[in-house]
Amino acid sequence: MSAMFLGIDGGGTKTAFVLVDAAGRLLARHESTTSYYLEIGFDALRALLHDGVKATLDLAGAQSSDVTHAFAGLPAHGEDSALLADFSSLLEGALPRHTVGNDMVCSWAGSLAGADGISLVAGTGSIAYGEWQGRSARCGGWGEVFGDEGSAYWLAREVLALFSRMADGRTEPGPLLALVREHFQLAHDLDLCAAINGSAARSRFAQAARLATTAAQAGDAQARQLLVRAGDELALLAAGTARSLGLPAGAPLDVSYSGGVFTAGELVLGPLQAALSRRQPGAVLKRPRFGPEMGAALYAARLAGQPLRGAALGLLQG
Known part of the structure; x- marks a missing residue:
């Protein structure tokens, strides 16, 4: 056998x-x-x-x-x-x-496929892991309370923070406003507090991250900027991992990815590649094998x- x-x-x-x-x-x-x-x-x-x-x-x-x-x-x-x-x-x-x-x-x-390089995970949480010339290192993965930047949980938290600013007039309203109201079936905007506080499930909370993509596709510039920030945070994870691995400056480096955040496609992959070019010259973003x-x-x-x-x-x- x-x-x-x-x-x-x-x-x-x-x-x-x-x-x-x-x-x-x-x-x-x-x-x-x-x-x-x-x-x-x-x-x-x-x-x-x-x-x-x-x-x-x-x-x-x-x-x-x-x-x-x-x-x-x-x-x-x-x-x-x-x-x-x-x-x-x-x-x-x-x-x-x-x-x-x-x-x-x-x-x-x-x-x-087991080759040298760095992988970014941006699912419910976020973390990076890489191997290079026999060494291994991780970066991020500190949890949703004070970490997990660029993850679905982080993005959901930023989506709801942006909603609150739109709802009470601190920033211009965009398509995200109606999307959050519909997603949570809010009779009143402040009912969001009860909807969130009444649901402790981490994975369920993180589902609100998808509203950033939907709003950005509907032309919401502020929602799109959240995805740009997510790409930059993920690039920081890659750069931190590369530093721990001891990569020489500008060394060629394959970076790949997995997780639900990347279903946003170019809305997050584009900013991620741009941020990698700034933060880790030599890094090339590769589609996962x-x-x-x-x-x-x-x-x-x-x-x-x-x-x-x-x-x-x-x-x-x-």
Whole structure:
């Protein structure tokens, strides 16, 4: 039987499971809900992972013993050293050979197919991770209270702040005003306070980020500027990672990306490329080769000492 590699890409909104073999064949794919332990707790996270592993293996007609190695990249891993053992034990009993790390690695391994460079993640939260000449570094990922700049949560917060300024006359109203009213079904503008305070779910709050794109497409200059700022914040993450990696000034550097914020397309990718040119000369923005869920599987293969290359990667890319 060919070697099998299971990748688990966790996130603030969803968790994706992918099973591939050494030849580059996709054997199974499964998706579940958020794996952010601060939102659902460790018991629910463990159950979600075990259920997801079983569902994925069942789809492929495989057993846990068939999996050569698995990698689970989970949000917030490594951000509380007292919990590292708890994270490491999450897949015990589900898979005999596995590694648990941060979901930033999934984005890097997927978007750059394991090559040197930096990956930017801008989903519910934001973080950057890169590898270069055997070194690795991360930047950002400090959480929504005082960090996660450029993320959907950050962008949602800025959208609502702009709405409040439009609503009470501190700035000129634009299309965003009506979009927020409609999204939250507000009878009165101040009802937004109750709508937000009554919903503690981080992933649900972050969904308001999409209103920035819709408003910008409708001609809202102030909403568009929020996306420009997001691009600049993400470029700062790339530059900080490059500095930690010790890249020489102006050295060629591939930068790729993943996460829901990038569904805004050129509204955020354009400002990101422009900001990279200013902040990290030599950086080139590259379209992701694979998604983070496939990146998790590729990283599992690398951890097993059997990295997928050439024809196998070509088959996966399809």
